[in-house]
Amino acid sequence: MPDFVDRARIxxxxxxxxxxxxxxxxEKFVANGGPDGGDGGRGGDVIFVVDQGLNSLADYxxxxxxxAENGQDxxxxxxxxxxxxxLELKVPEGTVVxxxxxxxxxxxxxxxxxxxxxxxxxxxxxGNMHYATSTMQAPHYAKPGGEASEVEVLLELKVIADVGLVGFPNVGKSTILSRASNAKxxxxxxxxxxxxxxxxxxSLxxxxxxxxxxxxxxxxxxADGAGLGKEFLRHIERTRLLLHVVDASGMEGRDPVQDLSVINRELSGYGAGLEQIPQIVAANKTExxxxxxREEVLDRLRAVCEPAGVPVYPISAVTGEGLKELLYAVAVKREELPGELVVFSPEVEREELQAAAATGEIDVSYDEKEHMYVVEGTRIDRMLGYTNLDSEKGFAFFQKFLKDNGVLDRLNALGIQDGDTVRLYGHQFDYYHSEDISHGNDIDQ
Ligand SMILES: Nc1nc2c(ncn2[C@@H]2O[C@H](COP(=O)(O)OP(=O)(O)OP(=O)(O)O)[C@@H](O)[C@H]2O)c(=O)[nH]1
Ligand SMILES: [Mg+2]
Known part of the structure; x- marks a missing residue:
């Protein structure tokens, strides 16, 4: 298994x-005891939990x-x-679901x-123990348990750091991190x-x-995905400050000023406002x-950076020269910047997700107290949400839905008779077998 995974689909x-x-x-010698059927247990929730010890989505x-577990009957x-x-799903801090x-x-x-x-x-x-009334002492029904919900989710880790190191490959970013921190x-x-x-x-x-x-x-x-760039850029979305590293020595045959502008263009191209994040430039490999x-390169870098308010620090990550000054400047700048962590807001409410995730069971029961049949379940709810029952067509669609989903069969099994009332989420209908179910006194209107 790879040791680092920052995306998963489960x-x-x-x-x-x-x-x-x-x-x-x-009991012996006791005839016709009352109803004593108990209630079903509730089904388990799915809960996401931040685990401080995790730094990867490798588990997924x-x-x-x-x-999660089903409730028992x-x-x-x-x-x-x-x-x-x-069910608790442990994820590293910064995981977006x-x-x-x-x-x-x-x-x-x-x-x-x-x-x-x-x-x-x-x-x-x-359970049926709740349904005994003075007129109905032997209720032969109980409520089925509520349905489970299922949804496919994407997990995406966006690391949470104050400062992000950016730059071309091989400019010395990792060398800077290893010299400046406990990371290896x-x-x-x-x-x-x-x-x-x-x-x-x-730590300074x-x-x-x-x-x-x-x-x-x-x-x-x-920004368009070259070299997996998109995957990497995601991780600096939350940083407050970028430490932009260039190879001042030009030993790879590249020009640091040009490299700087290429990377900046990619940051803007990414589209999450990365170009707005303040920067400090580290001109590395100056030894x-x-x-x-050295003066020539620094002059050219400063000519493009300073007008934009971006300071340039010459360093050598290998000898350590200039590193202390750079890190101090980073720490000071970071403290000036707003301290709020970027937390992405939900774009789908839990109720909506739950409705969309319903596994589709429909409950059909008889309510002894109200003397009516009850049809409920998230799928019914959703179907009613997009069906206009007042239109001829909508009502026909509704009837077909009830038939196709076995609701009519289940009503029949419960012993429904012509003229009985069926309740569906605030709507009431009179049942007539010949027409399946007929438009009745809809209490919503
Ligand atoms: N001469 C010199 N070499 C350096 C300096 N800093 C880093 N290097 C060397 O440059 C090479 C690349 O360093 P890395 O720190 O791995 O570079 P990087 O930017 O993390 O590279 P990628 O992970 O590929 O993006 C290594 O051989 C380092 O030893 C420096 O200040 N002077
Ligand atoms: Mg590196």
Whole structure:
């Protein structure tokens, strides 16, 4: 398994509620005991939890289905079914959970979001013990448990760091991080040595410290995906400050001033406002230059950077020269910048997600107290949401829906008679077998 994974696609499913039970109290010499069927237990929720010890989504790399437990059915003697256990999915801080079908953000596990319920389990069905009335002493029905919900989600890790290192491959970003922090990124003299983000805590004297992210090198076209640029740029979306590293020695045959503008163009091209993040430029590998060459390069860099308010620091990550000054400037600048962590807002409400995620069971029951049949379930709810029952066509569609989904069969099985009332989410209808179900006194109108 790869040690670092920053994206995964999984199915999550909450537990179904347990069914209510139908039974009657029985004892020797006691005839016709009352109803004693217990309630079903509730189904487990799916909950995302930030685990401080994780820094990768590797656990979810293989996808698959993650399921909370179903509630158990109610039992005899007023026995309530056991609730289904919740499912806790541990993720690293900074994981954004999206609905796979639409890409909408469900929750960003950052900031205050340490533990968030994403799918609720179905409620437990009520047992027949609740349905005894003076007129109906032997109710032969109970409520089925609420349905489970299932949805496919995308998990995306956007690391949380104060400062992001950007620049072409091989300019010395990882060398800077390794010298400045406790992090031990791989360093080598070839491009794309760094394959995934590393975080390091940079601690300076006077109690100043910040978290710096080293990401893989960027190349022209990164914003359009070249060299996996998009994947990498994602990780600097939350940083407050960018440390833009260039190779001042030009030893790879490139020009640092031109490199700077190529990378800046990619940042703008990415589209999440990366070009707005303040920058500090580090001109690295200066120990390879003569005094004169060094001044020439710095003058050219400053000519383009300083008018834009971007300071330039000459350094050598290898000898350590200039590093202290650079890091101090980074710490000071970072402290000036607004401290609010960027937390992405949800784009889909949990209720909506839940409705869309309904596994589609439809409950059909008889309400003894109200003397009517009841049809409910999220799918019915949704169907009513887009059907106009007042139109001829809409009503015909509705009838067909009830028939196709076995609702009419289930009403018949419960013993429905012509003229009986059926309730569906605030609508009431009179049932007539010949026409399946007829337009009745709709209490909503
Ligand atoms: N001469 C000299 N070489 C340096 C300096 N800083 C880094 N290097 C060398 O440059 C090469 C690349 O360094 P890395 O830190 O791996 O570069 P990077 O920017 O992280 O590269 P990618 O991860 O591929 O994007 C290594 O051989 C380093 O030893 C420096 O200040 N002077
Ligand atoms: Mg590197």
């Amino acid at each position: 199915f999550i499913k909450s537990g179904k509620g347990g069914d209510g039970h139908v039974s009657f109290y029985r 790399h293989y996808g698959g289905k993650y399921k 109610g039992g005899r003697k007023r026995c309530t079914g056991k609730s289904g256990a919740d 999206r609905e796979a079908s639409t890409g909408r953000v469900i929750v960003d596990m950052s900031g205050e979001n340490r533990r968030v319920t994403v799918l609720k389990g179905g409620r437990g069905g009520t 990124p791989k360093i080598a003299g070839y491009p794309f040595t760094t394959l995934h983000p590393h975080l390091g805590v940079v 004297e006077e109690g100043k410290s910040f978290v710096m992210a080293d990401i893989p090198g960027l190349i022209e076209g990164a 390879l230059l003569s005094e004169a060459e």
